[in-house]
Amino acid sequence: MDGLRAVALVAATVATGLMAGVFGIYALAIMPGLRTTDDRTFIGSFQAIDRAIVNPLFLLAFMGALVLSVLAALLQLGPGRGPVLLWTAAGAVLYLVAVVVTVAVHLPLNDALKAAGAPAEMADPAAVRAAFDETRWVTWNYARVATSGVAFGCLAWALVQWGRAQATAWR
Template structure:
């Protein structure tokens, strides 16, 4: 039983920290990165964001983003099956991360990134795309930020629940 408690604690801790870490990354983009890119000429902003979108595809970011998603999925499934202390916080927190962060990324931010990836930075079409990209991508990024932060809070609360004796 002690081993199960330690594994459960570790998964909850990793999930809460992962959600917080990802919320911080998204928060940075929402509060200053996108604003800085918007101040550049469209061609420069497009080129910079295209570079960011390539650079973000790396093992460290994937571990934080998808590792947290796997842990949240595990917590949600195990919560439904075993009803540990703090089940509601585990379910809602995990769901917020999976839906509000991962699903929103896949459904909204990635398609916007894909469209930007093929844009010619120095073309009028690229400039038009960039204007709408800045608005739409940032709105969805705000959603991801709030969802990941709320998930971190709820998973931290679940982490603080006393273990069943």
């Protein structure tokens, strides 16, 4: 059982770190880069990125981070695993917040922009971009960066606590 606990915790940490990186790259590079483009370029580029990111590997990482974090926390239930459980559960809850923000804020905005159609055929791309509400998207992405980043830190600290507990048990 200890092997399964370790594998689940490591996998949750890696998947959550990967997702924190995805949200971070949007905050650090993608959205700042798109911000400088004209309306048609912004819309077309964002639509292309959104179509590309919705793929099985991304969805596996996105949902896998949540499932693995919850699984890792559940596997820590029981006596003597309090610190590992606490940090793992905190990581799972924080990453859950990032998922909820994605579903509640980002997906509807992304879907509305995709539904607006091809940028070349838009009569008023400035109105489409304004309706997208780029500021709202970016602001809530910062929330995903923060929650997933802190979740990653919590899971990494849970691994440290796991290692300490194992070292004590081996003595």
